[in-house]
Amino acid sequence: xxxxxxxxxxxxxxxxxxxxxxxxxxxxxxDSEAMKTGRRxxxxxxxxxxxxxxxxxxxxxxxxxxxxGRESAARQYIMNGSRRMPGFKHALQPADVDxxxxxxxxxxxxxxxxxDVLGTDVE
Numbered sequence: 001x002x003x004x005x006x007x008x009x010x011x012x013x014x015x016x017x018x019x020x021x022x023x024x025x026x027x028x029x030x031d032s033e034a035m036k037t038g039r040r041x042x043x044x045x046x047x048x049x050x051x052x053x054x055x056x057x058x059x060x061x062x063x064x065x066x067x068x069g070r071e072s073a074a075r076q077y078i079m080n081g082s083r084r085m086p087g088f089k090h091a092l093q094p095a096d097v098d099x100x101x102x103x104x105x106x107x108x109x110x111x112x113x114x115x116d117v118l119g120t121d122v123e
Contacts, residue, residue, distance in 0.1 A: 031102075038103030041096055045088065059085065063109040071101050 042050075049058040060066070067074060078097050081087030088097070 034099045035103055035106070037096065038099035038101070041092070042100050042103055045092075046100070049085070061110055062104050063107045064105050065109045067101060067105045071105075074101050074104070 046062070050060065050062050052058065075097055077085065078092070078100065079087055079089040079094075092100075
């Protein structure tokens with residue numbers, strides 16, 4: 001009787017573990033895809049101004065330390081732009097902007113940023 005109960009328990013519980021594992025794998029794959037999308041969009045849309053080394057840089061170098069706690073401000077800048085930066089609200093979906101921000105939260109701070117700070121060109 002104990003053996004039957006154990007087998008029944010395994011039959012009931014085993015699919016739950018499989019589903020949880022599959023869901024975790026799916027979530028990790030989704031995060032990975034979002035990260036790839038964020039990197040691709042950043043390189044296409046932002047890197048021209050935000051990654052040029054030296055004094056000819058047009059905009060601050062963006063990295064994870066600038067993103068900490070500033071996701072909302074970064075989202076506003078990307079969508080609406082500023083005096084010196086075009087907005088992308090007509091060119092990017094909110095999910096694309098979120099993907100770029102998630103990517104930027106993984107970019108290490110360069111050794112020399114010349115004191116650049118996110119939003120230095122605020123009106």
